Amino acid sequence: MLSDAASLAALWAARYRAGMAPGGLPDEAMLRHLMAHRSVRAYRPDPVPESVLDGAVAAAQSASTSSNLQVWSVVAVKDAERRGRLAELAGGQAHIRQAPLFLAWLVDLSRLARMGEARAHATEGLDYLETFLVGVVDATLAAQNAAAFLEAQGLGIVYIGGLRNHPEQVARELGLPDRCMAVFGMCVGHPDPDRPAAIKPRLPQSVVLHRERYDIAGEGEAIGRYDGADEAFQCEQGLAPRAWSDVMLRRVAGPQSLSGRDRLREALDVLGFALR
Ligand SMILES: Cc1cc2nc3c(=O)[nH]c(=O)nc-3n(C[C@H](O)[C@H](O)[C@H](O)COP(=O)(O)O)c2cc1C
CATH class of the missing domain: 3.40.109.10 (NADH Oxidase)
Incomplete structure (x- = not known):
């Protein structure tokens, strides 16, 4: 597996760019493999x-x-x-x-x-x-x-x-x-x-994991931290630095950002899907 060489702590650091003791996680080969994607x-x-x-x-x-x-x-x-x-x-x-x-x-x-x-x-x-x-x-x-x-x-x-x-x-x-x-x-x-x-960093777990009920407390601050982590990743890869949230909002700004997929509904009709 790709992940054999990497420790869970190293994979966590690459994925989240934030401190956390992976001691609490099961150190499973499968988890390491998936986190190495x-x-x-x-x-x-x-x-x-x-x-x-x-x-x-x-x-x-x-x-x-x-x-x-x-x-x-x-x-x-x-x-x-x-x-x-x-x-x-x-x-x-x-x-x-x-x-x-x-x-x-x-x-x-x-x-x-x-x-x-x-x-x-x-x-x-x-x-x-x-x-x-x-x-x-x-x-x-x-x-x-x-x-x-x-x-x-x-x-x-x-x-x-x-x-x-x-x-x-x-x-x-x-x-x-x-x-x-x-x-x-x-x-x-x-x-x-x-x-x-x-390995590309992802949003902090606190942003995507809700316990019992959906909760946006702390979301803005966590996304701000993630923007920083993603920008650091971009720089390391020799890519233009940019804030993740700016790019993602541009991608959903309007139909023009959908690369022609704004007409998917029409294409599905042509392909024989009724979609009632
Ligand atoms: C359904 C889906 C469609 C995607 N389409 C493209 C694509 O057309 N071209 C591309 O280069 N990457 C594409 N990606 C890859 C994503 O950009 C990539 O998974 C994301 O940036 C996270 O990076 P990572 O997979 O390296 O962690 C796609 C990913 C998914 C899940």
């Missing part, structure tokens, strides 16, 4: 073995799935030209071109639609936002299980939300049937040791 955007060209892909899908299918509906699928793309086209559709992201394997994680209501059609059975329940959401949740849980497994194999991953910039074109490129949409992609490959990724 970092998105990888620079890869060596070596292929990902088929057995590793099989393992990733087994990990993905072992995740919980709402009512065992299993309304997700994944398309594994190795073809360099197809990856190139997907890279452009996702906003010109070079790492999609570079990573030897690209996984497109799908919310897939088409399987149940086909099953219903084959038996002349009603499937009206597929036409509700609820069922679409079930597919998104299922695909996400499956993908994250796969990600944790792939990272345990020493591979690097980065999720690609840019796959939602042009949902209809992505669906055509991947030959998706109606009621099937790529919710995000995932680059997979061997991290380039010359361009290592670092």
Whole structure:
């Protein structure tokens, strides 16, 4: 596992940039592994073995799935030209071109639609936002299980939300049937040791963990501290320093900050989702 070399205290310091005695935490290999996650955007060209892909899908299918509906699928793309086209559709992201394997994680209501059609059975329940959401949740849980497994194999991953910039074109490129949409992609490959990724700090636990009832006391001050930690991270990475809160607010300022995804509702109609 990536995390074997790092102590829990070192991982905590990297993740939170704040003092805390990790003595109170279970020093589990699994926790160390998960805390060592970092998105990888620079890869060596070596292929990902088929057995590793099989393992990733087994990990993905072992995740919980709402009512065992299993309304997700994944398309594994190795073809360099197809990856190139997907890279452009996702906003010109070079790492999609570079990573030897690209996984497109799908919310897939088409399987149940086909099953219903084959038996002349009603499937009206597929036409509700609820069922679409079930597919998104299922695909996400499956993908994250796969990600944790792939990272345990020493591979690097980065999720690609840019796959939602042009949902209809992505669906055509991947030959998706109606009621099937790529919710995000995932680059997979061997991290380039010359361009290592670092652990990115996260918000203090006090901001995201609420006990018994939602509580915003101390939130502003904690976010201010996090802005400082994130700025330090940016500087260490040779990136332009900026306050996290400024960047995040810019990202939600209006439809123009959504990279074309402001028309997702319309795209879902085209892709055959009713979403009542
Ligand atoms: C659903 C999802 C979509 C993402 N989309 C992209 C993307 O299109 N391009 C990219 O470079 N990173 C993408 N990321 C990676 C995030 O930017 C990254 O996880 C975040 O900055 C935290 O960094 P870390 O993963 O290194 O801890 C995505 C992450 C998630 C969970």
